[in-house]
Amino acid sequence: MSDQRTVVVASATLGAAIGVFGVAFGVGAVAVGASVLQACALSLLVFTGASQFSAVSVLASGGSTATAFGSAMLLSARNTVYGLTMSRIISGSLPSRLVAAQLVIDESTAMAAAQPERSRQVTAFWVAGTAVFAGWNLGTLVGALAGSAIDPQVCGLDAAFPAGFVAMVAPHLRTSRGRWAALLGATICLATVPFLPVGVPILLATTGVLVGLPPERDRRAALVVP
């Protein structure tokens, strides 16, 4: 199988999986008071799943729109880092790069980074980005339309959010620093939930990233998973 075809097949599979996740987002968004149009607009315009889920999760717990927005933007900040990485392979006219920017997310960056040479990286970025964009937005539409007909509690959909977050956090736990940041973030959040306004513990949890401040003395040792 050619590598080009591998990329297309992998991207299509990814797009389909993200589509199902999009359904969960659509249901969740409508449950916190978004209209079908607003849920779809969020997926089209924001297009970064973890941020959207985080915003809806904060709103669902009764948090303010400001804390919902804050947590979403903090999660989206990593797209800046992805953008910096992708700027090394995505060239072309300014309009095309402005379009490419909307597709800078976990999946497109990961798919591009997995390719051995530059031309394939460019293809992988666009194919994966487009497939995920299509799946995510279609899924959101379906979920938003079905939303009011579904009782999230009965279907266990309220657990779909944390389950999705678990799947998203897993790759970040492969380094010891990732595990420390996660442990710190989770501990800070749980310890402050009873005392602070809803949503604020999530923002405070980001201080867990400070474990990244000191330079890594032995890069290899830090990457070993026990």
Next chain:
Amino acid sequence: MSWAFVLAMGLGAYLTKVVGLVVLGRSRVAPSVDRCLTLVPAALLAALVVKDTFSVGQDLVLDARALGVGTAALAAWRRAPLIVVIVLGAAVTALARAI
């Protein structure tokens, strides 16, 4: 939900993307900032997991969600695909509630 919130979310998220890809382009951020930024998903997602599993508003609770999310974590650890992890989490929670 207000349209102002929807548009602010869209604009904010696009800014985070366009700043990296187009505005800063090939320039580098300080290595320490870069190291911290790459850890944001770990800290933030872990916090979201425990909040959505063990709390309702400002109350800490232990209910059916813990079973569902625990199962999901096990599946994620065994590198099950995203969709399997989510469906397992939701299904086990629903099942635990029904029993």
